[in-house]
Amino acid sequence: MIQRRLWLVVVAAMAMAGCSTATNSPSSGANSPGKVGGDLTIWVDAARLPVAQAYAKAHPGVHADIVTFDGDGNGATTLQTKIQLWNRTGKGWPDVIFSEQVNDPVWMAQKPFDFAAPVKDLIPQDVLARWPASSTAQCTINGTQYCVQDNLAQVVLWVNKKLMDQFHYAVPKTWQEWASLGEKVAREHPGYIVGNIGDSFSHWIYLWGNQCPLSQVNGTSVQIAATDSHCTRVAGLLDPLIKNGTVPPLSVFTPDFAQKYGGADDKVLLMPGPSWYAQAVFDQALHMPAKQITAAPPLQWENETPVTTGQVGGGPWIMSRHSTNLTTAADFVTWATTEFNPSGAESRPGYPAYAPLATKWLEQQAANPYYAADPTPALKAAADQIWPGWNLVSYPDQPVWSTSVVTELVAGKPLSSLLEPFGKALKQAAQAAGYAVN
């Protein structure tokens, strides 16, 4: 029976990865080193499928085999299990992978996975230099850069300008103003929300941005202090809002959320969230009409400076050290991150990490008729405010947050009481991944 069950999983996995598409352009035969062309296997999530398809179309000499997968989103371990399998069989590695998980290069660069190829000699140094330093730092493991980020995922405050004007509310500048507005909304306009906390990445929005020390790496040890005052004060601020319904413990990607808060009469008044929310969440998931949403700068804690914010994503492109066609792989990654920039509805979902492309993208977004007001000043400002005190680790922390906090919030427990178990569960995950915890 176990064989049958495993077989079913394989079938399910194949169905999920079933969108494998290959262009019909003739294969240019053997992969010759130093020349762009030949076979190229690319693994992407659904959001990155257009860029892979566009590259294949623009490069008829490249025989691209594009495979879509779950993207390793929400802390999945799809890629770890796949790479283990490829390593064991000694074949099957794709040439390029896009991961939704910003920490994936950390383990990909190390044993036992040993998958990622250093980018130094593959992409010219003058091109690499134009990624922001903080982005390059997240791709640098033990002194070597192993990836380039597709986009920056800085958290801003998304504002429904139409509703705010209609209700005569001022856009909050601090977390305290935001919280008191939440109390006010619960009284005056019940059913409307000022945020949400049910996503697998909600801790990156509320805790990362507020400097909660949950992921501070020092060599092979990691410091996890879930009951630090930076964490408890945020929990104390959020608990009344979770209770009064203005910050529901629901994921923005669930049908429940779309039904309750989305659509034409949307109930999202404010929402702290990453730069890619405009397209992926408000437009495509919630079907919020145009001319409603815009971005405001990240919220400040009282009058503390500098203002820091969180990050949700910043997905990296990783090339395989097993690839026999690294020239083409590098050409694709460079094209995808520095050139691909369609306009209109097909525009890139996130803020490009490559600075010159970000400038062009911001110009496009400023003129994008979907927004109620120009969101670009806030997005641009937030790009430099991501708190650097949160280091990337080899284990995913999203499942830990989901299973130890979100399920309990749904059951009605206050966040303040869940920080300690969350910290404990994070420590266990860190230790299982081989870190010393202090």
Add this chain to the structure above:
Amino acid sequence: MRSTSTAEADAPAVGAGAPAARRRGGHTWPGLAFVGPYLPFLVAFGVLPMLYALWLAFTDDAGGWAGFRNFTRTIGDYRFLPAFGHVLLYTGVWLGSLVVLVVGLTLLLHGRANRVSSAFRFLFYIPGALAGASSVLVWLFMLDPTVSPGSFLVRNVFGSHLFVESIAPGKLPFIFAMIAFWTGAGGWIVIMYGALNTIPQELEDAARIDGAGPVTIALRIKLPLIRKWIAYMVILSFATGTQLFVEPQLVNQASLGLVPDTWSANQLAFQLAFRYADFNAAAAVSVDLLAIGLIAAALIVTRTGLFRTDD
């Protein structure tokens, strides 16, 4: 890892089967001919992987003898006890409902007129046509109050107004047991019905003449005679139950990670092998499962006299 798919191949004989068929010897060749095509598969996909797992479980990654270190190491893992706890609770709930409901429904059906009973047998069998992964996907919709055709039940019986409430950690063993019950129950009802059909009509008639009603006949005559079949169902289902994998794995993805990817013991073994590259630890967890399955089977076999041929 082992194969439990011999279900139909070695089903026990029931009631007063022809005694000649039970005599050892003389009938070796036809027996071998039946078992022959299955044997290579049993060896290749059942016995050899099991031996490999045993070897891995008692060695370290360099191939040296490790004794019970892999076992103590995995038992100490913070996910080990929750995973086995989940699986045992699930298996208990599922087996309990399977035995009570399958046997109960079959006995009820067997007392009905033939046409009614075959219609019901077909009805019960239909959910089983949706095997494994697909039935989980259907159930995910059934349990989502916003889209479920039975949203009234989901809201008022389960008390779930949101999908995340439907798959709350405390409800999961029961949800998985329900999914497994409906995919498997129909098939077992058909098998049990077949078992009841082997009971000679004279026995029933004699009981009726002695004044036994339908309930007494069902409980005192029919039930003891299909005892071995029930034991057989419990053994196979116990093994299947402890090896739970597909259901929690799919719900893990569908819930965007709300259900841990090490919810069941088999998932933990999978993660240990393919995420931590610790095949020895994974093998140790598999051997734990094998041991639990074997102990349970041994208990049931000795308690019910499953293989006793002269009763």
